[in-house]
Amino acid sequence: MxxxxxxxxxxxxxxxxxxxxxxxxxxxxxxxxxxxxxxxxxxxxxxxxxxxxxxxxxxxxxxxxxxxxxxxxxxxxxxxxxxxxxxxxxxxxxxxxxxxxxxxxxxxxxxxxxxxxxxxxxxxxxxxxxxxxxxxxxxxxxxxxxxxxxxDPGVVNAYAKLAYDDYFDSISSIDIIDINAGSHGRWFATNFDPEINFREFTGRVWSWQDNKWTENKMFEIGKEWDLPVVGKQKAYMTGHDEVHSISQILKVPNVRFWMGFGDHYINVFTVLNNLGLLSEKPVKTAEGLEVVPLKVVKAVLPDPGSLAPDYTGKTCIGDLVKGVKDGKEREVFIYNVADHKQAYEEVGSxxxxxxxxxxxxxxxxxxxxxxxxxxxxxxxxxxxxxxxxxxxxxxxxxxxxxxxxxxxxx
Amino acid sequence: MxxxxxxxxxxxxxxxxxxxxxxxxxxxxxxxxxxxxxxxxxxxxxxxxxxxxxxxxxxxxxxxxxxxxxxxxxxxxxxxxxxxxxxxxxxxxxxxxxxxxxxxxxxxxxxxxxxxxxxxxxxxxxxxxxxxxxxxxxxxxxxxxxxxxxxDPGVVNAYAKLAYDDYFDSISSIDIIDINAGSHGRWFATNFDPEINFREFTGRVWSWQDNKWTENKMFEIGKEWDLPVVGKQKAYMTGHDEVHSISQILKVPNVRFWMGFGDHYINVFTVLNNLGLLSEKPVKTAEGLEVVPLKVVKAVLPDPGSLAPDYTGKTCIGDLVKGVKDGKEREVFIYNVADHKQAYEEVGSxxxxxxxxxxxxxxxxxxxxxxxxxxxxxxxxxxxxxxxxxxxxxxxxxxxxxxxxxxxxx
The missing domain is CATH 3.40.50.720 (NAD(P)-binding Rossmann-like Domain)
Known part of the structure; x- marks a missing residue:
């Protein structure tokens, strides 16, 4: 059945x-x-x-x-x-x-x-x-x-396993790179629930380097990558679920996650974060109302679901894997490119x-x-x-x- | 008595x-x-x-x-x-x-x-x-x-009346310029109640020019002024109470108000304003709580009263008055310079x-x-x-x- x-x-x-x-x-x-x-x-x-x-x-x-x-x-x-x-x-x-x-x-x-x-x-x-x-x-x-x-996590973990099984005898590093080169046409919006989106970036950034957890500040480490279709894109080291599982399960000594951010996103994020507006801890207004600032930020931002009809451009997400195969150094980038408009036409998102x-x-x-x-x-x-x-x-x-x-x- | x-x-x-x-x-x-x-x-x-x-x-x-x-x-x-x-x-x-x-x-x-x-x-x-x-x-x-x-309003109105009485036969323009060249040492803070501070700038900018009300956007019209003590400072045309009373009572054809803003203030203001966080209209969070965004911004910002101990630098506020006296063109700047630290030492503000x-x-x-x-x-x-x-x-x-x-x- x-x-x-x-x-x-x-x-x-x-x-x-x-x-x-x-x-x-x-x-x-x-x-x-x-x-x-x-x-x-x-x-x-x-x-x-x-x-x-x-x-x-x-x-x-x-x-x-x-x-x-x-x-x-x-x-x-x-x-x-x-x-x-x-x-x-x-x-x-x-x-x-x-x-x-x-x-x-x-x-x-x-x-x-x-x-x-x-x-x-x-x-x-x-x-x-x-x-x-x-x-x-x-x-x-x-x-x-x-x-x-x-x-990510998900397909990028399968890319890592594919590299592990078929492309390398030993892997020295996996850099997972997530670039959204699309445009939603709004002054500012997050692509998914702002509460979850911002929470990813308000704490410390953790990466797995030289077989140990390494701590950085958000937007502390940025790097320009040259990727298929979307071209040169700046991305910043970010903590992400799969850094943990891939490093532990595949025993890879260096696993890092990089997310693309434009200067505008970083500026808005920095202002909100430095003012304390991304905090998940309640504050009290002069009138005595208890309220979580991040929930108010979420309330004023566009509903991510509403962005789909006007979204254009492409995403490129993949794993840059480095290691050794048959005694020789090797580097492969395993990736997917998706199109916002095509997604909207097919499924409305x-x-x-x-x-x-x-x-x-x-x-x-x-x-x-x-x-x-x-x-x-x-x-x-x-x-x-x-x-x-x-x-x-x-x-x-x-x-x-x-x-x-x-x-x-x- | x-x-x-x-x-x-x-x-x-x-x-x-x-x-x-x-x-x-x-x-x-x-x-x-x-x-x-x-x-x-x-x-x-x-x-x-x-x-x-x-x-x-x-x-x-x-x-x-x-x-x-x-x-x-x-x-x-x-x-x-x-x-x-x-x-x-x-x-x-x-x-x-x-x-x-x-x-x-x-x-x-x-x-x-x-x-x-x-x-x-x-x-x-x-x-x-x-x-x-x-x-x-x-x-x-x-x-x-x-x-x-x-x-401002207040002393600058008296400066205008002094110019009107003693320095000019006829006044063509009064530009009131308010520069705070001090530093409070915080990442961002407003110098007085954030709710009142931001409300001054979230609407349209009104000035009195050629004997009529003229409308602009905030930060649309900026000008660098060279002032005593504080030197060259960028200020932006802003609506302000005294533009109305001075223009009507002294019958001056051009009355404008200019307030000094650093790029950092403008950036923070622009982000908050464009996101809707300076709105005085309530929004509803996903959890159903009704809250006025501006009151939450006020709650996360430093209490203006707390800035005083660390405040250094000076303010310069005055009236640049242009007109004619005894058939000749004349221009005077009537002003005061105040010192933040000195004020704190004297009165704790x-x-x-x-x-x-x-x-x-x-x-x-x-x-x-x-x-x-x-x-x-x-x-x-x-x-x-x-x-x-x-x-x-x-x-x-x-x-x-x-x-x-x-x-x-x-």
């Missing part, structure tokens, strides 16, 4: 996941989507129906849920008969939704590391703070739990949501077909990368490899 | 007013101070006592008041026997405190135009929107109401508060001695300027005049 899918969340990434599940629903059973706001779920269901996205006719139902409530989430999993849960809600929900999955036996897939709302920028070891503490529990229950199946959502669906398809239904907890670099990357090539995120002057499809 | 004084407000300017009233209390009776927060009033009373600021021994009492409440304010005026009320509280209070004064017969003095909390940047004609509507009422009651007796507070006390002293006790409503340029400027010279804000290469004390 085909496995029913429950999508948690109703933002831009959930929109992509819903469309892609529908487009590939010959491997799935019924589809369901649930979030705090029923209307947002319903509007995603409507958009999928309008686009006639279903490959084969299917049930697709919207539900209201507070996914912090494990009991309610378990009840919804049971009611919908979901065997695969794709969690693309807030990063605060991961542990609760994972509990509901482990207790009901449904496979769990997410796209970002768990966050505690009271902390900013978890200190390393990231996955070991929450997710990996439950490895034994998942394995004992025989439940498939796939962590970080977005683009911009490229950032597209690159995060499509891999989660690919992972769900591989769980549905059994190839990745491993009955335990796994990060992406613990799973065979070829089926995942081949499937992504077919459903919208083809992999390319540049080595010297040679640039070719995987 | 000497007149008792009631100070409304307990910020940096109130601190200056309290110290200066005490230093010159041989012309006053008892002193009282009242604001929403009793502890702030008490701390000002304590600071005056610690500094042994009283010229002659006097009562100085702290009171709690909501000065929006006219009945309560009248009761306090009666209880304290105040005959002079110096209102240096929020600009939102002017009309309420003025009502209490007119109804009880106490003289009223303020330092800034009335503001409606629900509006930003009143459109011209400013004084005619609120204050001047009550001219007849004040005259009929025989109550002295002195409007805008700070530095920085220079911006000092220049705003001392003139209000000078006006109160002239009301107490009868010279300015005009029993009607008046802006500063309707009153004889010499006694005011002479007194200011004696109590801390001497006037200087630059004409060509000649720069001398008044």
């Amino acid at each position: 085909k496995k029913n899918v429950l999508i948690i969340g109703a933002g831009g990434v959930a929109q992509v996941v819903a469309h892609k599940c529908a487009q590939n629903n010959d491997v799935f059973g019924d589809l369901h989507i649930a979030s705090r706001t029923l209307a947002k779920c319903q509007s995603i269901v409507d958009s999928v129906r309008e686009k006639k996205a279903f490959k084969t006719e299917s049930l697709f139902e919207a539900h209201q849920i507070d996914a912090m409530d494990v009991t309610a989430t378990k009840a919804l999993i049971e009611k919908t008969g979901a065997k695969i849960v794709i969690n693309v809600g807030s990063a605060f929900l991961n542990m609760s939704v994972m509990s509901a999955c482990i207790e009901t036996g449904a496979a769990y897939i997410d796209t970002a590391i768990h966050e505690d709302p009271d902390k900013i920028c978890e200190t390393p070891p990231w996955y070991a703070n929450y997710e990996w503490k439950r490895r034994e529990e998942a394995e004992k229950a025989g439940v498939t739990v796939i962590l970080g199946a977005g683009f 911009q490229g950032i949501s597209y690159t995060a959502g499509v891999p989660a669906v690919a992972a769900a398809m591989l769980v549905a077909t059994g190839e990745w239904d491993v009955k335990k907890m796994a990060n992406i670099e613990e799973l065979p990368p070829r089926p995942f990357l081949d499937l992504l090539g077919r459903i919208g995120l083809p992999t390319r490899i540049r080595e010297g002057d040679n640039d070719h499809a995987l | 000497k007149k008792n004084v009631l100070i409304i407000g307990a910020g940096g300017v109130a601190q200056v007013v309290a110290h200066k009233c005490a230093q010159n209390n041989d012309v006053f009776g008892d002193l009282h101070i009242a604001s929403r927060t009793l502890a702030k009033c008490q701390s000002i009373v304590d600071s005056v006592r610690e500094k042994k600021a009283f010229k002659t021994e006097s009562l100085f009492e702290a009171h709690q008041i909501d000065a929006m409440d006219v009945t309560a304010t009248k009761a306090l005026i009666e209880k304290t026997g105040a005959k002079i009320v110096i209102n240096v509280g929020s600009a939102f209070l002017n009309m309420s405190v003025m009502s209490a004064c007119i109804e009880t017969g106490a003289a009223y003095i303020d330092t800034a135009i009335h503001e409606d909390p629900d509006k930003i940047c009143e459109t011209p004609p400013w004084y005619a929107n609120y204050e001047w509507k009550r001219r007849e009422e004040a005259e009929k009651a025989g109550v002295t109401v002195i409007l805008g007796a700070g530095f 920085q220079g911006i508060s000092y220049t705003a507070g001392v003139p209000a006390v000078a006006a109160a002293m002239l009301v107490a001695t009868g010279e300015w006790d005009v029993k009607k409503m008046a802006n500063i340029e309707e009153l004889p300027p010499r006694p005011f400027l002479d007194l200011l010279g004696r109590i801390g804000l001497p006037t200087r005049i630059r004409e060509g290469d000649n720069d001398h004390a008044l």
Whole structure:
């Protein structure tokens, strides 16, 4: 019997996941989507129906849920008969939704590391703070739990594993580079939830260098990269989930993450951060109202979902891997280029949501077909990368490899 | 019998007013101070006592008041026997405190135009929107109401009247230039209540040019001025209370106000303003909390009162007046230079508060001695300027005049 899918969340990434599940629903059973706001779920269901996205006719139902409530989430999993849960809600929900999955036996897939709302920028070891503490529990229950199946983390972890398996005898460094060379046409906006976006950058920057954690300030270390399609782009060293898992699982001595930022973004960020407006700690107004500044900043910024229609340009995300093969030094850049406008035309979301959502669906398809239904907890670099990357090539995120002057499809 | 004084407000300017009233209390009776927060009033009373600021021994009492409440304010005026009320509280209070004064017969003095909390940047004609509507009422009651007796408005209006009386047969233009060349050593701070500070600049800029109101955007028109002591400084055309009263009362065809801003201030202001964080209109957070962004910005910024101890450098504020005298073109710059550190040492406040507070006390002293006790409503340029400027010279804000290469004390 085909496995029913429950999508948690109703933002831009959930929109992509819903469309892609529908487009590939010959491997799935019924589809369901649930979030705090029923209307947002319903509007995603409507958009999928309008686009006639279903490959084969299917049930697709919207539900209201507070996914912090494990009991309610378990009840919804049971009611919908979901065997695969794709969690693309807030990063605060991961542990609760994972509990509901482990207790009901449904496979769990997410796209970002768990966050505690009271902390900013978890200190390393990231996955070991929450997710990996439950490895034994998942394995004992025989439940498939796939962590970080977005683009970064997610596809970049598969790129690292591909390099590890097929391109190198030993790897000295992996630099993951994430460039959004697109333009949304607004004075300022974040590409996903401002609260999550800014929280990535208000703490310390952690990287894995010479086999140990190294600490820097945000925007302290910048570097210009010359990348395919998007050209020369400045990116800054940033902490990111996959730095932890790749360094630990593949035993690579140097793993760094670089995110592209324009001077305008950095200026706005710097002003807000230096004034204390990105703080997650409440302040009291002169009138005595307690309020978290970051939540007010989120309230005044454009809804990331609203950016999609006007978004133009491309993203380029990939792994620059250096090491040795057959006694010779080698360097390859394994990457994908995605187009904002094309993403919007296909699924109604911009490229950032597209690159995060499509891999989660690919992972769900591989769980549905059994190839990745491993009955335990796994990060992406613990799973065979070829089926995942081949499937992504077919459903919208083809992999390319540049080595010297040679640039070719995987 | 000497007149008792009631100070409304307990910020940096109130601190200056309290110290200066005490230093010159041989012309006053008892002193009282009242604001929403009793502890702030008490701390000002304590600071005056610690500094042994009283010229002659006097009562100085702290009171709690909501000065929006006219009945309560009248009761306090009666209880304290105040005959002079110096209102240096929020600009939102002017009309309420003025009502209490007119109804009880106490003289009223303020330092800034009335503001409606629900509006930003009143459109011209400013004084005619609120204050001047009550001219007849004040005259009929025989109550002295002195409007805008700070530095700007205030002293700069007296400079204009001095130029009008003694230096010109006809004036073609008055450019009021306000430069703070001091440094508070913080990453960013406003020199007075951020809410009032930013509200001055989030709307349109109005100036009086060729005998009519002219509209510009904030930071649209900048000009470098070469001033005494502070040197070359960039200032931007800004709307300001006295542009209205000086143009109407002295019938000058061009009255403009220029405020000095560094690039850093402009950048921070631009980011906050473009994001909508300076808005006085409430927004709703994702959690449903209604909050006014500007009040949150105020809550995260340094308390202007806390800047004083580290403040160094000088202010230069004055009127550049052009016109004709005895058939010849003439140009004079009438100005004052104040020192932040000196102000702090004398009264425990920085220079911006000092220049705003001392003139209000000078006006109160002239009301107490009868010279300015005009029993009607008046802006500063309707009153004889010499006694005011002479007194200011004696109590801390001497006037200087630059004409060509000649720069001398008044």
